[in-house]
Amino acid sequence: MxxxxxxxxxxxxxxxxxxxxxxxxxxxxxxxxxxxxxxxxxxxxxxxxxxxxxxxxxxxxxxxxxxxxxxxxxxxxxxxxxxxxxxxxxxxxxxxxxxxxxxxxxxxxxxxxxxxxxxxxxxxxxxxxxxxxxxxxxxxxxxxxxxxxxxxxxxxxxxxxxxxxxxxxxxxxxxxxxxxxxxxxxxxxxDENHWDDLVIIIAVVSSRQKETSSTTGMRDTVETSMLLQHRAKVEVVPKRIVKMEEAIQNHDFSSFAQLTCSDSNQFHAVCLDTCPPIFYMNDTSHRIISCIEKWNRSEESPQVAYTFDAGPNAVLIARNRKTAALLLQRMLYFFPPSADTDMSSYVLGDKSI
Ligand code: 2P0
The missing domain is CATH 3.30.230.10 (Ribosomal Protein S5; domain 2)
Incomplete structure (x- = not known):
């Protein structure tokens, strides 16, 4: 035995x-x-x-x-x-x-x-x-x-x-x-075949460990943030959930991008509303947001959605492969990898989701 x-x-x-x-x-x-x-x-x-x-x-x-x-x-x-x-x-x-x-x-x-x-x-x-x-x-x-x-x-x-x-x-x-x-x-x-036009690019702004763990950050937020209470109301996140499900079912990229970006921004606003405030994004993250917002506003409808989790790295979701190629070009032009940032990208191909 x-x-x-x-x-x-x-x-x-x-x-x-x-x-x-x-x-x-x-x-x-x-x-x-x-x-x-x-x-x-x-x-x-x-x-x-x-x-x-x-x-x-x-x-x-x-x-x-x-x-x-x-x-x-x-x-x-x-x-x-x-x-x-x-x-x-x-x-x-x-x-x-x-x-x-x-x-x-x-x-x-x-x-x-x-x-x-x-x-x-x-x-x-x-x-x-x-x-x-x-x-x-x-x-x-x-x-x-x-x-x-x-x-x-x-x-x-x-x-x-x-x-x-x-x-x-x-x-x-x-x-x-x-x-x-x-x-x-x-x-x-x-399932993963439903919306396989989408391409996800992760721009690694920093691979350093975050200062505030999600668990600690969430605890502080629950104890101190009024904005979190607003988020839980029926007309905020529950309504977004319904709209997001519809956008996914209908391959509606405009609605998907608008909801994704808004929810990421509100999550980081909630972090800022926490006492002591939590800063997960950095200057590079903010510049990436500005770059994508400018691009989306210059087109008839959004081309790329951005979302940031408990760290400065950008998750960028392009509506299709052609847009993803343009996105990579823009990212490399505006954010060239250099010695003082460890910016690099993971590109997940058209079969990523
Ligand atoms: C999420 N995050 O929905 C959010 C967005 C980070 C920002 O779930 O305490 O590591 O283990 O339940 O799951 C990160 O939180 O926290 C997270 P615990 P977890 O993905």
Whole structure:
């Protein structure tokens, strides 16, 4: 019995919110104050790869992130491990003579190795890809038969935005009403083939770790920002959610771009309205916004949508490949990579969403 290792490797892309999640109504269960909508990136680009292994020879749960061992003692990891272990089923590999009964999973320890192919904690949603991948890989390892929405409710307890990475395409995280969080989960709005004209370009303004973590920032915002309360009103985010769903269904880029840019700007306004204020964007981010706004206003309808998460990096969504080529030209002209900025771009091709 002692000689075997059973392992599973999974790869999960990150997601970028076009209607933002910011603020929790329950911190330990990670329940948000509003619904959010995101687009999942192409798995070939910004993604996490995680291998999970189990063996009778392992005496404790351990994890390595980008090659460095990290502690699994935090509640978020423990919640995910507990929830998947509770759903584990019998596993049998006759060829290798491995037989694990449902109840054995409680005693067996796991080793986890996870890699991001992009900067960790630089506002590129590394925790989203990370926890989604961890939960998916553990579910496969332990033969848990949950569907992606049920798994999303577990990934949510690792990191809120992670619940949206269990699906491709455009995804909605429904905030839910239940106190125990059972209905706070992700659903797929459309799959990755629905709107495949869109091209996403990520301009990495800085790959440094952000100063204020999302978790701390959100807590301060909930405690101090009046603007966040305004955002939660029916006519603000809930109305935007309805309009965004319509724009996505109808391939209506003008409406999509207008909603995406407005919601990003309002999210950063909420950060500024927090005490102490949170500054995620920098001068380069602001110059990128001005550049895109000018371009969009010089055309009959918007060509590019921009959105910024908890960091200065720009996520630019071009309406088609032709626009994406022009966008790259403009970005390289106005923001040439130089020694004092580490500006570089990830270009996600026309199959990105
Ligand atoms: C989002 N962000 O909707 C928003 C927009 C950042 C800006 O979700 O505390 O890392 O783990 O639930 O998921 C980042 O927050 O925070 C985030 P936790 P998370 O993508």
């Amino acid at each position: 002692a000689g075997w290792i059973h392992m599973v490797t999974a790869r999960t892309p990150t997601n970028i919110a076009v209607i933002k999640y910011w603020g929790k109504r329950d911190e330990s269960l990670i329940l948000p104050v509003n619904d959010s909508i995101s687009v999942t990136l192409d798995p070939e680009h910004l993604c996490t790869t995680t291998t999970v292994a189990v063996s009778p020879g392992f005496d404790q749960d351990r994890m390595w992130l980008n090659g460095k061992e990290i502690s699994l003692s935090g509640g978020r990891y423990q919640n995910c491990l507990r929830e998947i272990r509770a759903r584990a089923e019998d596993f049998e590999d006759n060829e290798r003579g491995i037989k694990i009964a449902k109840q054995d999973w409680q005693k067996l320890r796991v080793h986890i190795a996870s890699y991001n192919n992009f900067p960790t904690a630089a506002g590129l949603a590394s925790s989203a890809a990370g926890f989604a991948c961890l939960v998916f890989a553990l579910a496969k390892l332990m033969n848990a038969k949950e569907d992606p929405s049920q798994l999303s409710a577990i990934a949510r307890q690792g990191s809120g935005s992670a619940c949206r990475s269990l699906y491709g395409g455009f995804v909605k995280w429904i905030m839910g009403k239940e106190e125990n969080g059972s209905d706070s989960l992700a659903v797929q709005l459309v």
